[in-house]
Amino acid sequence: MALSKPYTDVPGTIIFDAEQSRKGYHLNQFCMSLMKADNRARFKANERAYLDEWPMTEDQKAAVLARDLNRCMALGGNIYFLAKIGATDGLSFQQMAGSMTGMTEEEYRHMMISGGRSPEGNRYVGEDGDAQAHRQPQGSGARAATTPTQGA
């Protein structure tokens, strides 16, 4: 019988359940390893070589190298584990969370000081709030996505 998963229709949100945890086991355990200073140093010296010590999928490794946290989460990562990568890079939780929206650090910080993101239109997939798929990326990320850059 199928498990009850009433949380798959929340936009911009991946719930870290047993299935995601199973997919992301090695990715998350790699992240845990970065809590040791020696491992952080080895990772920073050669990220690819360090990642190759872990039985992660190639997609997971690529997402880590690109610091694409949304992709990491889709592939089974959990934000509290992925935060160890951010700590290794010297980022705050706010910088990490902001990076998943397309907004600049400043834009995201401003949104939070202004009361945060409204739940209006962001409760169910298919509404028209700013977290819906058809409105990504947000902030400067949106402008960058629609403005062709010379020589890019």
Added chain:
Amino acid sequence: MARITASVYTSHVPAIGAAMDLGKTQEPYWQKVFSGYEFSRAWMKNHTPDVVFLVFNDHATAFSLEMIPTFAIGTAASYAPADEGWGPRPVPTVIGHPELASHIAQSVIQEDFDLTIVNKMDVDHGLTVPLSLMCGQPPKENFRWPCPVIPFAVNVVQYPVPSGRRCFALGQAIRRAVESFDQDLNVHIWGTGGMSHQLQGARAGLINAPWDNAFLDRLIADPQDLSQMPHIDYVREAGSEGIELVMWLIARGAMADVAGQGPAPRVAHRFYHVPASNTAVGHLILENRP
């Protein structure tokens, strides 16, 4: 006999700890957060308990994916502040209360709550930030927390987390366990985490102030009804990490009125502020009336 006299509820945002550790508390951004705890620090000085039973969640610090206990009670003599990747917070070692903790573990397990017993655990911001908020930074010449602490870790990282209903019933069992302990101890129970926040994906930064304030109202006045709220409501309304609020129901369940042993608790203090980093800060102090 030991007794629970008060419960405290507070968010445990890591950036709050960092602001204290880096001396930023007087910056306007942080001043607004800390102003809500001035009362609480004075209250703690005047109402210092013998033990704090502190409900919190570990954030992939002591528990990786190797082991994921739903409920874990610390029965150790002490707990070191964890290095979460930014270095350990410069706060005192947390002194435990192994006798009361073991007693609660035995009592609560006999009431069918299958706790994991932990004798070695570093404690992360989930536990140390509430202590910092309520106690301030202890002075160098007396570098210790004001009382022993029993850490009680709840899994709210990997879904499914325990239901609000289960947490509320557990709080009631903890109350009975405390009251069956022979020593005359004054115990506070703290529920931490929340309020609305989401740290992931395109919906990161979600805040729902009306929902948060309604949660506070219901927690005070009708926790039994609040405890029936399904997980999905927390996620949809308060963000994926807003689910931490189920932990507040453990502390609320341990109050006298729930056991039919007294009137509704006195609201000694209530505070709400947006934002601290990604999060809405909520805070309550409830006292059992004598």
